[in-house]
Amino acid sequence: MAQRRYWLVKSEPSDYSFQDLMAEPDQTAEWDGVRNYAARNTMRDDMQVGDGVLFYHSNSKPNAVVGYATVVRPGYPDDTAWDPDSAHPDPRSTPESPVWYMVDIKAEALFRTPISLAQVKSTPTLNKMALVNNSRLSVQPVSAKEWKVILTLGMASQEEILV
DNA sequence: GCCAACGTTGGC
DNA sequence: GCCAACGTTGGC
Numbered sequence: 629m630a631q632r633r634y635w636l637v638k639s640e641p642s643d644y645s646f647q648d649l650m651a652e653p654d655q656t657a658e659w660d661g662v663r664n665y666a667a668r669n670t671m672r673d674d675m676q677v678g679d680g681v682l683f684y685h686s687n688s689k690p691n692a693v694v695g696y697a698t699v700v701r702p703g704y705p706d707d708t709a710w711d712p713d714s715a716h717p718d719p720r721s722t723p724e725s726p727v728w729y730m731v732d733i734k735a736e737a738l739f740r741t742p743i744s745l746a747q748v749k750s751t752p753t754l755n756k757m758a759l760v761n762n763s764r765l766s767v768q769p770v771s772a773k774e775w776k777v778i779l780t781l782g783m784a785s786q787e788e789i790l791v
Numbered sequence: 792g793c794c795a796a797c798g799t800t801g802g803c
Numbered sequence: 804g805c806c807a808a809c810g811t812t813g814g815c
Contacts, residue, residue, distance in 0.1 A: 640813085664798075686813055745814080764797050764812055 634770040635675060636682040636693070636759060637733070646683045646695040646738060655735040656700055659767075660708045661716045663728060667767035672703035672729035680775055681733050684759065685742075692742035693778055701732035739782035753777050 637659060639645065649657055662668060681697040705726035708714035721727035748754045754777060758768040770778075 638813090666798090691814070762797085763814070766812085 634680040634775040636768050636770050638684045638686045638766045640687045641685045649735040658730050659733055660706045660730040663716050668729050670767045671731045675699050675731050676702055691745040694742045695738040697733040697735050699731050700734045703729040706730040740785050743778050743782050
């Protein structure tokens with residue numbers, strides 16, 4: 629069994645929120661529509677069942693990590709790429725020769741305390757995250773340390789943090 | 792709504 | 804293979 633790894637995915641909540649994921653059957657959805665090669669490679673090659681996934685809301689108020697999920701199916705071809713009615717069709721990708729990949733993720737818990745981007749930037753153990761220094765990457769790795777810090781803060785109540 | 796930063800495309 | 808132009812992401 630490979631070491632569990634950790635990731636962060638972004639979504640604009642007006643497009644697809646963590647609450648939307650929680651409302652899915654089995655709290656599970658395909659993470660489809662990603663059209664960036666670095667993110668594609670991560671999903672196709674690196675994400676494994678059981679890995680932890682932080683869920684970040686971008687273009688939001690506030691921008692924040694709002695919950696966490698787990699990978700329940702590793703990388704497989706993103707069939708929305710050859711669906712002309714999908715949000716992000718790409719005619720270069722075909723069932724015989726797929727270009728884009730996705731994973732399935734399952735919502736685990738909504739944070740009691742969302743961890744804002746401002747807080748990530750101002751926290752010494754978190755401010756090296758790709759979230760801060762590579763703002764364009766929509767699927768990105770998270771270190772075990774960063775995962776632990778964010779989970780601990782996120783699952784605590786405001787009162788516990790303020791003490 | 793603005794625009795900086797970045798990824799991608801395409802001409803050469 | 805370089806790099807300018809373009810489109811998109813995403814913070815502010």
